[in-house]
Amino acid sequence: MENKTEQKDNLVYFENAKTKKHREYIQLQDHCTLCNTALEVRYLADAGSSTVREEAFCSCCDVRTRNRLHLVN
Numbered sequence: 001m002e003n004k005t006e007q008k009d010n011l012v013y014f015e016n017a018k019t020k021k022h023r024e025y026i027q028l029q030d031h032c033t034l035c036n037t038a039l040e041v042r043y044l045a046d047a048g049s050s051t052v053r054e055e056a057f058c059s060c061c062d063v064r065t066r067n068r069l070h071l072v073n
């Protein structure tokens, strides 16, 4: 089953994806928990407040799964 997943999505990971735990975490972060579609991630930089907004959403379910504000130093 593990090999099946690897063959299905032919992704190149920049993160440490060597262990099963890492891959499960990445899968959880990058895919919709409802329908397993790959999430669309947007980064909106605001120079005025020195922040970057990170948004992840599923185009299939129309659900936003992540909305974070990062302070840029």
Ligand SMILES: [Zn+2]
Pocket: 032, 033, 034, 035, 036, 037, 058, 059, 060, 061, 062, 063
């Ligand atoms: Zn979804």
